[in-house]
Amino acid sequence: MYHYDEYDRALVTERVAQFRDQVARRLSGELSEEEFLPLRLQNGLYLQRHAYMLRVAIPYGTLSANQLRTLASIARDFDRGYGHFTTRQNIQYNWIELERVPDILERLAQVDMHAIQTSGNCVRNISTDAFAGVAADEVLDPRPLAEILRQWSTVNPEFLYLPRKFKIALCSATEDRAAVMMHDIGLYLYRDTNGEMLFDVMVGGGLGRTPILSQPIRRALPWRHLLSYVEAVLRVYNRHGRRDNKYKARIKILVKALGIEAFASEVDAEWEHIKDGLAELTEAEFSRVAANFVPPAYLPQPATDLGYGTALAQDAQFTRWVQRNTHAHKVPGYVSVTLSTKPGGDIPPGDVTAEQMEQVADLAERFGFGEVRVAHEQNLVLPDIAKADLYCFWQAVCDAGLATANIGLLTDVIACPGGDYCSLANAKSIPVAQAIQHRFADQTLLQDLGEISLNISGCMNACGHHHIGNIGILGVDKNGSEWYQFTIGGAQGKQSALGKVIGPAFSAAEVPDVIAHLADVYREQRIESERFVDTVARVGLEPFKARVYQREEASA
Amino acid sequence: MNNLIRLGGEGAKLVDADPWMLALTLPEDSTALLILSLSDWLARQPEAVLRAEQISADAVCLQPDDEAEQLEPYLAVLPLIAVHFPTFRDGRGYSQAYLLRTRLGWQGELRAVGDVLRDQLSHMRQCGFDAFAVREDKSAEDALKGLAGMSVLYGRSAIEPRPLFRRRDTL
Numbered sequence: 001m002y003h004y005d006e007y008d009r010a011l012v013t014e015r016v017a018q019f020r021d022q023v024a025r026r027l028s029g030e031l032s033e034e035e036f037l038p039l040r041l042q043n044g045l046y047l048q049r050h051a052y053m054l055r056v057a058i059p060y061g062t063l064s065a066n067q068l069r070t071l072a073s074i075a076r077d078f079d080r081g082y083g084h085f086t087t088r089q090n091i092q093y094n095w096i097e098l099e100r101v102p103d104i105l106e107r108l109a110q111v112d113m114h115a116i117q118t119s120g121n122c123v124r125n126i127s128t129d130a131f132a133g134v135a136a137d138e139v140l141d142p143r144p145l146a147e148i149l150r151q152w153s154t155v156n157p158e159f160l161y162l163p164r165k166f167k168i169a170l171c172s173a174t175e176d177r178a179a180v181m182m183h184d185i186g187l188y189l190y191r192d193t194n195g196e197m198l199f200d201v202m203v204g205g206g207l208g209r210t211p212i213l214s215q216p217i218r219r220a221l222p223w224r225h226l227l228s229y230v231e232a233v234l235r236v237y238n239r240h241g242r243r244d245n246k247y248k249a250r251i252k253i254l255v256k257a258l259g260i261e262a263f264a265s266e267v268d269a270e271w272e273h274i275k276d277g278l279a280e281l282t283e284a285e286f287s288r289v290a291a292n293f294v295p296p297a298y299l300p301q302p303a304t305d306l307g308y309g310t311a312l313a314q315d316a317q318f319t320r321w322v323q324r325n326t327h328a329h330k331v332p333g334y335v336s337v338t339l340s341t342k343p344g345g346d347i348p349p350g351d352v353t354a355e356q357m358e359q360v361a362d363l364a365e366r367f368g369f370g371e372v373r374v375a376h377e378q379n380l381v382l383p384d385i386a387k388a389d390l391y392c393f394w395q396a397v398c399d400a401g402l403a404t405a406n407i408g409l410l411t412d413v414i415a416c417p418g419g420d421y422c423s424l425a426n427a428k429s430i431p432v433a434q435a436i437q438h439r440f441a442d443q444t445l446l447q448d449l450g451e452i453s454l455n456i457s458g459c460m461n462a463c464g465h466h467h468i469g470n471i472g473i474l475g476v477d478k479n480g481s482e483w484y485q486f487t488i489g490g491a492q493g494k495q496s497a498l499g500k501v502i503g504p505a506f507s508a509a510e511v512p513d514v515i516a517h518l519a520d521v522y523r524e525q526r527i528e529s530e531r532f533v534d535t536v537a538r539v540g541l542e543p544f545k546a547r548v549y550q551r552e553e554a555s556a
Numbered sequence: 557m558n559n560l561i562r563l564g565g566e567g568a569k570l571v572d573a574d575p576w577m578l579a580l581t582l583p584e585d586s587t588a589l590l591i592l593s594l595s596d597w598l599a600r601q602p603e604a605v606l607r608a609e610q611i612s613a614d615a616v617c618l619q620p621d622d623e624a625e626q627l628e629p630y631l632a633v634l635p636l637i638a639v640h641f642p643t644f645r646d647g648r649g650y651s652q653a654y655l656l657r658t659r660l661g662w663q664g665e666l667r668a669v670g671d672v673l674r675d676q677l678s679h680m681r682q683c684g685f686d687a688f689a690v691r692e693d694k695s696a697e698d699a700l701k702g703l704a705g706m707s708v709l710y711g712r713s714a715i716e717p718r719p720l721f722r723r724r725d726t727l
């Protein structure tokens with residue numbers, strides 16, 4: 001992973017000092033809340049319903065074991081003993097006191113971490129595939145260019161007061177696991193036949209109250225032009241994006257208003273001025289950064305491991321976990337493992353305790369190469385586990401309470417913090433997620449339903465990505481009470497689609513039944529091993545609607 | 557204008573007696589030197605100024621909706637360009653400044669006016685501003701502390717055209 005040099009370290013250290021001073025000026029009243037607000041947001045600090053929330057950046061979702069231990073220590077010393085991993089591969093602490101934030105940031109800086117630009121109308125954390133660098137289907141490693149982009153966008157003086165937030169994601173595997181098409185800029189990285197790194201650039205994606213998938217703006221952009229091209233897009237957006245209405249301020253609205261061709265020609269005109277200048281990336285810089293991402297010293301593994309084979313044959317629970325929670329690795333004999341943060345019960349999706357973080361850090365060192373990833377589905381990933389160690393590893397993960405075999409299944413719910421924490425919420429999300437997990441706790445049923453993504457947002461800001469869930473649940477407010485609207489057929493990845501609303505909203509109590517009806521219709525209608533989302537695409541909404549609403553009328 | 561900071565050879569200084577007055581709506585009659593909105597400026601200039609043959613007596617102020625390129629024909633005859641930040645959260649002025657400096661080649665004074673506050677001064681400086689009319693209810697002396705900002709800039713700026721990766725090993 002990337003190791004800071006003296007420049008990187010100086011920047012985060014000076015930033016802590018700067019924010020410490022700003023907090024002191026806020027507390028003394030020298031800065032008004034209005035003046036302080038963008039400053040604190042650009043340092044990751046939100047005001048929620050009960051307390052401040054601090055969002056710490058985990059650039060492209062990569063952490064060292066040591067960094068994870070620091071996150072654990074912050075959870076313990078400054079919060080209530082847990083943290084919440086988010087859909088943008090960051091971590092949030094929900095119970096933070098303003099006075100102590102500079103100390104938290106200082107502790108982060110000691111392990112080369114920060115909270116810079118995790119909020120605010122600026123370029124946010126760059127996200128990518130949680131399996132970057134190790135996935136079997138990866139074309140090349142996106143992390144060096146993600147890091148280069150992270151550096152370039154950090155405290156870039158021209159682009160700190162954009163019309164709205166700006167999110168960039170990269171992907172360079174066959175399967176898009178980074179939800180590239182719902183980002184303001186999405187980058188598909190690949191090599192041409194000469195081995196040259198190129199980008200297909202997408203622009204104008206975003207969810208929120210006007211969900212839009214991004215559109216291609218430039219094909220085959222040579223990697224050297226990455227920064228100048230992104231700069232051109234940002235300059236056009238900074239100058240022309242709407243600022244009169246915050247709900248129409250994302251770049252997606254500008255792209256839609258101008259049309260992609262007109263927008264692209266604006267960008268090209270701007271890019272013409274800067275593309276061949278000093279912004280052009282150099283081989284030397286790429287090599288400097290890429291040297292941080294050389295693969296670890298993998299050990300040659302036997303083609304078949306006897307112990308592993310035996311464990312698979314004898315322990316059905318282990319086998320099920322291996323099927324669900326491991327991911328194919330580039331290197332023979334290794335797998336990447338997803339640790340589920342969604343055991344159900346009273347644990348909100350994405351919440352991990354300080355003890356668990358420490359356990360995971362230990363496991364990463366004992367079984368892996370000391371690295372941990374955060375997946376945008378709010379789970380943790382240990383990228384490099386030898387199959388020969390897997391049984392032993394699994395037992396340790398079970399002890400940590402992170403071995404629920406539900407990755408990609410209905411109970412692997414993605415949910416925003418919702419009304420329990422968030423002051424913008426129309427409705428709670430966490431109790432709804434828990435009720436669904438409870439209802440579908442039966443492993444046989446769950447496995448039989450197969451892959452279904454379920455996303456819950458507490459309001460139309462869509463932090464839970466409900467639009468791209470196979471089943472999406474949106475909290476809505478009807479005369480002051482909490483209701484839930486359903487969409488089905490959403491999908492992420494290269495076949496991204498926005499879900500369609502099935503009809504009037506339901507009360508919280510009805511939600512698990514609605515899901516059960518949807519699941520029943522799927523099981524009746526599916527052909528062979530067709531996934532839920534494919535069945536919806538084939539048969540349409542009608543059979544689902546008919547069941548869900550007919551039952552409701554009958555019971556009313 | 558009051559509360560003005562200007563960068564010069566020996567660093568940043570508070571300016572005591574600045575002769576310019578910001579007049580975003582045209583005053584009835586005024587003897588001061590005026591900084592006018594672009595439309596007022598255009599309306600008030602004699603032919604010779606508009607043909608870029610005579611130095612203008614008035615300065616111009618770009619507002620967020622204006623395009624920096626609109627000033628291109630007049631750069632040789634403008635005494636000063638101001639950029640207005642109606643609120644410090646409106647970042648268009650940063651791009652205007654960047655364009656004026658790097659693309660249009662403006663070398664005269666570039667003054668930030670409006671909601672100009674300590675915590676944004678270093679970004680403004682990096683985008684090419686060299687004068688800052690700090691909001692009147694704030695202390696300009698105090699704002700001076702915000703000018704330096706951080707020592708590391710990863711990207712590039714109007715005052716440092718090389719991104720850090722081209723400077724990294726020159727230390």
Ligand code: HEM
Binds near residue numbers: 207418
């Ligand atoms: C509790 C404090 C939070 C607040 C106040 C908040 C606020 C918002 C708002 C206002 C938007 C809409 C922005 C727009 O459309 O322009 C948004 C979008 C988003 N939020 Fe949050 N959020 C919070 C927590 C979270 C969490 C915990 C996550 C991750 C689990 C998250 C992930 C996202 C994502 C991915 C989007 C982008 C959707 C898009 O592209 O439009 N947010 N958030």
Ligand code: SF4
Binds near residue numbers: 423426427459462
């Ligand atoms: S979707 Fe709404 S309720 Fe949920 S975290 Fe975002 S803003 Fe809050």
